Amino acid sequence: MPPDELRGPGAVAVDDAAVEWLARDRLGFEHLRPGQLRAAAAAAAGRDVLAVLPTGGGKSAIYELAGMIRDGPTLVVSPLIALQDDQVAHLRRAGLTAIVLNSHQSPREHAAALAESCGPDAFVFCAPEQLSNAETRKVLQRARPGLFAVDEAHLISQWGHDFRSDYLRLGAQADALDVPVRVALTATASPPVRQEICRRLELRDPEVVIGDFDRAHISLAARSVRTEDEKLHELALTVARLAGAGIVYAATHASAEAARATLAAAGESVTLYHAGLSSRARREAMSTFLDGSARIVAATVAFGMGIDKADVRWILHVDPPPSLDAYYQEIGRAGRDDEAASAHLLYRPEDFGAAVHFVSRGVSQRAVERVATMLASADHVPLTRATTAALVRLADLGAAVWDAEGTAGWSGTLTVKAAVAASDAETRRENEIERSRLEMMRRYAEHTGCRRSFLLSYFGQSQPGYCGNCDNDTAVGAVTPAVEPFAVGERVVSDHWGEGTVQRYDGDQLTVLFDDHGYRDLLVPLVVERSLLRPA
DNA sequence: CGGGTCACCCTTAAGGGTGACCCGGTGCCTTAAT
Numbered sequence: 001m002p003p004d005e006l007r008g009p010g011a012v013a014v015d016d017a018a019v020e021w022l023a024r025d026r027l028g029f030e031h032l033r034p035g036q037l038r039a040a041a042a043a044a045a046g047r048d049v050l051a052v053l054p055t056g057g058g059k060s061a062i063y064e065l066a067g068m069i070r071d072g073p074t075l076v077v078s079p080l081i082a083l084q085d086d087q088v089a090h091l092r093r094a095g096l097t098a099i100v101l102n103s104h105q106s107p108r109e110h111a112a113a114l115a116e117s118c119g120p121d122a123f124v125f126c127a128p129e130q131l132s133n134a135e136t137r138k139v140l141q142r143a144r145p146g147l148f149a150v151d152e153a154h155l156i157s158q159w160g161h162d163f164r165s166d167y168l169r170l171g172a173q174a175d176a177l178d179v180p181v182r183v184a185l186t187a188t189a190s191p192p193v194r195q196e197i198c199r200r201l202e203l204r205d206p207e208v209v210i211g212d213f214d215r216a217h218i219s220l221a222a223r224s225v226r227t228e229d230e231k232l233h234e235l236a237l238t239v240a241r242l243a244g245a246g247i248v249y250a251a252t253h254a255s256a257e258a259a260r261a262t263l264a265a266a267g268e269s270v271t272l273y274h275a276g277l278s279s280r281a282r283r284e285a286m287s288t289f290l291d292g293s294a295r296i297v298a299a300t301v302a303f304g305m306g307i308d309k310a311d312v313r314w315i316l317h318v319d320p321p322p323s324l325d326a327y328y329q330e331i332g333r334a335g336r337d338d339e340a341a342s343a344h345l346l347y348r349p350e351d352f353g354a355a356v357h358f359v360s361r362g363v364s365q366r367a368v369e370r371v372a373t374m375l376a377s378a379d380h381v382p383l384t385r386a387t388t389a390a391l392v393r394l395a396d397l398g399a400a401v402w403d404a405e406g407t408a409g410w411s412g413t414l415t416v417k418a419a420v421a422a423s424d425a426e427t428r429r430e431n432e433i434e435r436s437r438l439e440m441m442r443r444y445a446e447h448t449g450c451r452r453s454f455l456l457s458y459f460g461q462s463q464p465g466y467c468g469n470c471d472n473d474t475a476v477g478a479v480t481p482a483v484e485p486f487a488v489g490e491r492v493v494s495d496h497w498g499e500g501t502v503q504r505y506d507g508d509q510l511t512v513l514f515d516d517h518g519y520r521d522l523l524v525p526l527v528v529e530r531s532l533l534r535p536a
Numbered sequence: 537c538g539g540g541t542c543a544c545c546c547t548t549a550a551g552g553g554t555g556a557c558c559c560g561g562t563g564c565c566t567t568a569a570t
Contacts, residue, residue: 080563103565129564155562163562228539252560254539275562301562322561353537357560385565 014045019065026068027094029061035209036061039183042207043147044069049183050153050198053211054332059185060087063149064123066183068096072146073122075179077131077170079152079159083306084125087151091123101126101136118143128166131173132383137406141177148174150201152305153184154325157196161363161430165389171202172402182206188329191460191501192433192513213328213459218335220451221471222345222444228258231346235259235318236266238344239296244313245289248298249330251319251355259318260298273299304330310337316344320351322359323437324444324458345445352442359434363389368423375400375410383407397422429516436518443521448472449506457504462488485528486510491536499536 019041023029032040036058039051043066053059067074078084084100091098099113099122114136117124124145130136150156150170160167174182184197184206198206225231239246248263250256253276263270271294273285282302288294290309297303301321315334321327327345335341371390374381381387383406391408394400399419400408414422440458447454451470453463466473486492486502492512493499500514508524512533527533 127564132565159562164564166564254560304562350538354539354560356537 014041014069016041019044019069022065022068023061026096027061027064029058032061033058033211035211039207039209040065043181043183046070046181048181048201048203048206049209050194050203050206051183051185051209051211052187052189052194053185053209054187054213054328055211055215059151059187060090062185063147063151063183064091064094064096066181067123067147067149068121070146070181072120072144073117073124073140074147074149075140075145075177076123076125077128077148077150078125079127079155079164080305081127083151084127086306086308087125088123096123097121098123098125100124101130114139128164128170128173131177132166132169132388132406134406137173137176145177145179147181147183148177148179149183149185151185153197153201154186154189154193154329156200157189157193158325160200160392161389165385165392168200168392169388169406171200172406174201175402176406187332188325188459190325190458193325210460213456213461214452215332215335216452216467216469217338217340218331219340219342219469219471220331220455221342222347222447222451223471224445225346225348227348231318231348232258232262234346235316236262238316238346239263239268240266242314242316242342244295245292245309245311246296246314246316247303247312247330247333248296249303249315249317249319249321250298250300251321251351251358253300255319256298256300263296263298268296269294270296270298273297273303275300275302301326301330304333307333309333311339312336312341313339314342314344316346318346320345320347320355320441320445322355322434322441324441324455325437327441327444328455328459347445352438352445355438355441356435359438360431363393363423363427365420365424365427368393369416369420372399372410372416372419375408376416378410381408393423393426394419397426433516433518436520440519447506454504454506457488460489460503463504485524486533486535492533493536494533496532 016037019037020032023032035053039049039062043049051062063074063076078087081102081104088098088100097119099116101113156167182201182203184201225234248259250259253274256272256274260270260272271285271288273282289297312334315331331343367386367390371381371387372394391400395402395408397419399411399414401411402408444454450466450473452467453465456463484505488502488504490502492502497514497517497520500512503511503513510522510524510527511519513519522532
């Protein structure tokens with residue numbers, strides 16, 4: 001069936017076979033996975049979609065297929081300019097119109113690209129910041145886009161709050177552009193992150209597609225050391241035993257450099273990558289790792305997204321990331337070729353204390369107060385880096401409202417003082433939740449049972465309890481608790497913590513994710529004896 | 537939260553101890569100066 005017959009605003013029913021035909025004939029995908037097909041068909045039929053697909057590539061197939069079928073241009077929000085170039089190349093190879101909008105273009109190039117983006121079949125890639133430009137938004141709105149896709153959508157939660165706050169405004173931007181269908185795509189999102197994506201993008205009754213999180217061919221191990229010296233010693237010993245290409249992840253520039261120096265002294269070919277290096281040094285580090293002339297790269301989180309190397313054999317962390325979401329994402333860069341790979345974590349107990357710095361979320365209270373005062377006295381508040389996060393916070397609290405122009409006004413439902421107090425409470429709530437996420441990372445590190453089952457249950461996937469491919473499973477089997485008073489996934493209420501969802505059992509411990517307080521561990525015997533929880 | 541740095545303290549006057557202070561990760565974009 002030719003694609004043209006699929007078109008039209010009334011295309012509510014979209015035939016799976018037609019989507020598969022497009023995938024094979026136009027894009028060269030021999031087989032679509034069931035999740036990809038379901039997500040693409042739903043978006044093509046006009047439904048919002050959240051797709052969390054950890055394994056295999058092909059998330060791009062979802063917006064590519066839906067975009068081809070839907071009327072009007074497709075807008076794809078993509079975090080890094082370096083990624084956009086690859087995404088465009090894929091579509092152009094398929095003979096489709098794909099363009100980018102970014103600051104690397106001269107004003108003339110930008111204007112030309114913007115004009116071209118109005119074509120009904122165009123795929124337009126840009127970072128969220130581009131949409132904050134009113135002129136750009138106006139042109140795109142006139143082009144009547146048919147699909148708004150957000151790639152790497154977990155960044156809404158990961159970056160929006162304190163780093164690139166334009167990520168928090170994507171829902172409002174999609175409103176302003178009047179795009180009928182929204183698609184959020186990511187490889188990694190635990191249940192609370194999924195919720196935040198849906199809320200921030202204002203997805204309406206989305207089709208939610210969750211893939212299989214298990215990557216059974218990646219072995220898991222963690223080891224505690226007492227000092228930094230011991231850690232570096234252990235690093236050299238471990239790496240000497242590991243074959244093939246690997247990434248050493250560190251939390252800071254200094255820690256990455258120390259890892260590089262240790263491995264170099266041990267005779268390894270190792271390069272260094274972090275955002276403190278010149279762009280030339282970064283390019284060289286990247287290419288020596290990709291072409292294999294350096295076996296190892298020691299890096300911070302700057303090294304990651306869009307790394308196209310299928311045969312990374314191992315990932316070794318010398319510092320714990322601030323959450324299991326981040327950890328899972330980073331170890332997922334190993335074994336893309338589905339051959340055996342391994343993930344190793346080296347940590348000192350006090351590393352988790354230092355990591356608190358990376359999780360405290362910061363909408364500055366001072367900025368909130370300043371912006372609230374300006375709004376309340378009807379002053380114009382420019383949308384800058386400093387004000388955006390504060391405006392989003394005030395809008396979240398109901399103290400401010402966005403208008404159609406994408407600017408904010410004072411709602412009058414709260415006083416400035418009340419809004420500032422509410423914002424302060426919200427910051428404390430967020431920080432409590434972030435700390436509990438870090439606490440789950442620590443629990444993973446110190447876990448004595450099956451690490452895979454711990455990791456999988458964190459992502460809401462039922463666990464076998466024993467994987468046989470993690471360090472702990474070689475010694476002991478999992479102990480099933482005699483009593484499980486609530487099912488995993490069940491909603492419960494506690495007088496102390498409010499409502500939450502049961503996450504997992506581990507021996508006689510029960511982990512609940514409370515909506516307002518994050519992850520909490522409870523002892524099953526106490527829960528039973530004192531009726532600490534009841535069904536919600 | 538924890539580490540590194542630095543001023544300042546003591547004193548078998550050269551070097552070690554102490555406490556205050558600061559810093560730590562991701563990348564868009566714009567604009568000004570070469």
